[in-house]
Amino acid sequence: MDTSRVIADRLRHVEGSPTLALAAKAKALAKAGKPVLDFTAGEPDFQTPEPIKQAAIQAIRDNQTKYTPVAGIPELRSAAAAAVNRTRGTSYQPAQTIITCGTKHALFNVFQALCQPSDEVIVLAPYWVSFPPLVRLAGATPVVVETREAEGFLPDPEAVRGALTGSTKAIIINSPGNPTGAVIDEGRLKALARLAIERDLIVVSDEIYDQLVYPPSRHVSIVQAVPEMRDRTVILGGVSKTYSMTGWRIGWAAGPQPWIEAMVNVQSHSTSNPTSISQYAALAALTGDQAPVAAMRREFQERRDRLVSGLNRLAPLRCAMPGGAFYAWCSVSGLQQSAEATAAQWLEDLLIATVPGEGFGAPGFLRMSFAASLKTIDDALGRLGEWLKKRRPAG
Numbered sequence: 043m044d045t046s047r048v049i050a051d052r053l054r055h056v057e058g059s060p061t062l063a064l065a066a067k068a069k070a071l072a073k074a075g076k077p078v079l080d081f082t083a084g085e086p087d088f089q090t091p092e093p094i095k096q097a098a099i100q101a102i103r104d105n106q107t108k109y110t111p112v113a114g115i116p117e118l119r120s121a122a123a124a125a126v127n128r129t130r131g132t133s134y135q136p137a138q139t140i141i142t143c144g145t146k147h148a149l150f151n152v153f154q155a156l157c158q159p160s161d162e163v164i165v166l167a168p169y170w171v172s173f174p175p176l177v178r179l180a181g182a183t184p185v186v187v188e189t190r191e192a193e194g195f196l197p198d199p200e201a202v203r204g205a206l207t208g209s210t211k212a213i214i215i216n217s218p219g220n221p222t223g224a225v226i227d228e229g230r231l232k233a234l235a236r237l238a239i240e241r242d243l244i245v246v247s248d249e250i251y252d253q254l255v256y257p258p259s260r261h262v263s264i265v266q267a268v269p270e271m272r273d274r275t276v277i278l279g280g281v282s283k284t285y286s287m288t289g290w291r292i293g294w295a296a297g298p299q300p301w302i303e304a305m306v307n308v309q310s311h312s313t314s315n316p317t318s319i320s321q322y323a324a325l326a327a328l329t330g331d332q333a334p335v336a337a338m339r340r341e342f343q344e345r346r347d348r349l350v351s352g353l354n355r356l357a358p359l360r361c362a363m364p365g366g367a368f369y370a371w372c373s374v375s376g377l378q379q380s381a382e383a384t385a386a387q388w389l390e391d392l393l394i395a396t397v398p399g400e401g402f403g404a405p406g407f408l409r410m411s412f413a414a415s416l417k418t419i420d421d422a423l424g425r426l427g428e429w430l431k432k433r434r435p436a437g
């Protein structure tokens with residue numbers, strides 16, 4: 043049968059996640075016994091804290107193994123609302139939240155519920171790889187607006203204004219951001235908010251890294267910077283990064299109740315509720331001792347400082363200090379070859395696995411996750427230093 047007639051048209055411009063593909067390649071090499079230094083991870087390398095695991099085991103013992111309400115168990119919706127409200131001065135109610143199968147799924151629900159084929163959605167580059175496909179899967183069109191290295195990859199409201207058309211429905215913001223770690227300051231959030239209000243736009247604010255911010259950077263949500271934004275913003279978050287719970291698949295959204303109800307409608311016909319056991323684990327994460335989060339944050343900060351300062355000693359590599367998340371966004375443009383060629387060469391010659399910027403809409407950069415031990419970081423900096431001394435151009 044002719045495959046091109048079988049696969050849906052809307053998938054024509056949707057490719058599988060390049061970050062997951064590279065991480066898989068690095069893992070395969072490591073499995074084959076190669077001493078790979080892996081910087082591809084989009085997940086913390088810590089274990090899920092013990093009390094969270096115990097809560098999941100207890101949930102199984104208590105037979106919490108049946109369908110739950112589609113939007114999540116009421117206790118977790120309350121806890122998610124409280125977690126969002128705690129740092130943003132908001133007062134979201136449980137009915138204004140939905141628990142989803144990870145933050146990615148919350149985003150999927152958002153675009154399915156709010157976007158249609160005539161809509162355009164502003165995506166700021168460098169962007170997290172899944173933003174454009176998530177928009178396309180809803181039949182809408184992502185419109186990419188570049189940010190600049192010289193401006194710390196922060197959005198330029200005037201550049202955003204220049205990309206708006208009568209079809210623009212939404213702007214996606216992601217602070218702290220993947221892949222750059224940039225934390226959007228209050229001034230720019232206010233300018234973006236003014237624009238959204240003036241042009242009657244929705245803001246989709248992915249705040250999954252809100253707990254992984256390193257002083258003096260500070261996470262500010264657009265709904266905190268401009269309270270009027272609360273009725274035109276949906277906030278996304280989850281337990282994956284904060285509690286090292288990527289495999290448990292729990293995320294959430296908070297926003298205007300009719301939007302949330304539309305998302306619940308989508309979810310009711312797709313996944314139904316997120317896994318019951320994971321929901322109890324996430325409840326323990328949100329309501330339990332937060333000391334493990336602080337410990338992980340401290341560790342990430344130490345690794346960030348080591349990696350970024352080390353890269354900046356290795357000219358022509360160059361790397362801005364990320365204010366949050368756990369990624370170093372390293373310019374390799376001085377090597378006079380593409381980031382893709384550089385990533386392939388580093389993996390082949392140095393067994394250093396990174397993710398090239400092309401998949402993030404930003405050639406010339408590599409993403410290096412510092413969800414890697416200090417020893418891995420030191421070894422990589424050593425290998426790179428040697429390589430730069432006797433470098434050959436990519437073939």
Ligand SMILES: Cc1ncc(COP(=O)(O)O)c(C=O)c1O
Pocket residue numbers: 084143144145146147170216219220248250279280281282288292293
């Ligand atoms: C910006 C951003 N949003 C969402 C996600 C998805 O997270 P989750 O595991 O909660 O689906 C990620 C994961 O890499 C991310 O970096």
